[in-house]
Amino acid sequence: MKDIEDSPITRNGNSLILAYDHGTEHGPVDFEPMPASADPTHVFDVGRHDAVTAIALQKGLAEYYRLWETENDVEDGAPLLVKLNGNSNLAAREDYYSPKQCSVQYAVEELDAAAIGYTMYAGSIHEDEMWTDFREVQEAARDYGVPVVLWSYPRGRGIQESEEYTGQTDPDVVAYGARLGLELGADVVKCKYPGSQEGWQALEDVVGELKTVMSGGSKRSDEAFLDDVSSTLEVGGNGLAVGRNIFQRENPKPLLDKLETVIFEDRSA
Ligand code: FBP
Numbered sequence: 001m002k003d004i005e006d007s008p009i010t011r012n013g014n015s016l017i018l019a020y021d022h023g024t025e026h027g028p029v030d031f032e033p034m035p036a037s038a039d040p041t042h043v044f045d046v047g048r049h050d051a052v053t054a055i056a057l058q059k060g061l062a063e064y065y066r067l068w069e070t071e072n073d074v075e076d077g078a079p080l081l082v083k084l085n086g087n088s089n090l091a092a093r094e095d096y097y098s099p100k101q102c103s104v105q106y107a108v109e110e111l112d113a114a115a116i117g118y119t120m121y122a123g124s125i126h127e128d129e130m131w132t133d134f135r136e137v138q139e140a141a142r143d144y145g146v147p148v149v150l151w152s153y154p155r156g157r158g159i160q161e162s163e164e165y166t167g168q169t170d171p172d173v174v175a176y177g178a179r180l181g182l183e184l185g186a187d188v189v190k191c192k193y194p195g196s197q198e199g200w201q202a203l204e205d206v207v208g209e210l211k212t213v214m215s216g217g218s219k220r221s222d223e224a225f226l227d228d229v230s231s232t233l234e235v236g237g238n239g240l241a242v243g244r245n246i247f248q249r250e251n252p253k254p255l256l257d258k259l260e261t262v263i264f265e266d267r268s269a
Pocket of ligand 1: 019020021022025026151153215216217218241242243244245
């Protein structure tokens, strides 16, 4: 863990990462509720809102993002977080695995990334391989001085077959995933909402000063979403990494305005 208070991906110690890797992870189905969101430039533009401290993109979209900035003289785009690994819903696998498509070197030297992101599926039969992949990523990130955001999503056979854990959002599983972020050397860990403030508190209790952000999840009402976000912030959470709750809205600006108040100004929406 490094001190990332000066990183452009944080503001007042917190972050709002606009995640837009869903075309990889889920496919175009996630754009159906708001067809304009299939156009990357539409979402790049959403990322210009002051509340957004980073936009998380796969390599191909990251290249597109830099092109869009240049062609349109955009100077207020969100800092770029390059997501180094990912996998599609089309893959036939025995268990969860997320291969790397981008190196830290390419992300920083070619794409001028302000941060990098990596998904870890602890609990999968491929966990060992992912730990090895992540070790290389984390050490290269240290060489380049860029923060590491770990999408820590424990899932797979180890959890499905366990008698101890009930599933991915079991508070014990989420807290374990968060702790792995600390142990493996992430600077921010991104976790699923475990369903309650107590669950988030349990996670905060085991990560020391490591920054934590809540994963947005499927789209819900402004009120329900803000309630979840506030419940994490109240017990030490550091913000959000969110996709569908933003880009599936016809006009995400009012929600982003409220999130800005809650996350960075420590005030109720
Ligand atoms: P959402 O806010 O839309 O849930 O996005 C967060 C995120 O982590 C994305 O970066 C990623 O594409 C997606 O969730 C993966 O979710 P899952 O693996 O649970 O389907």
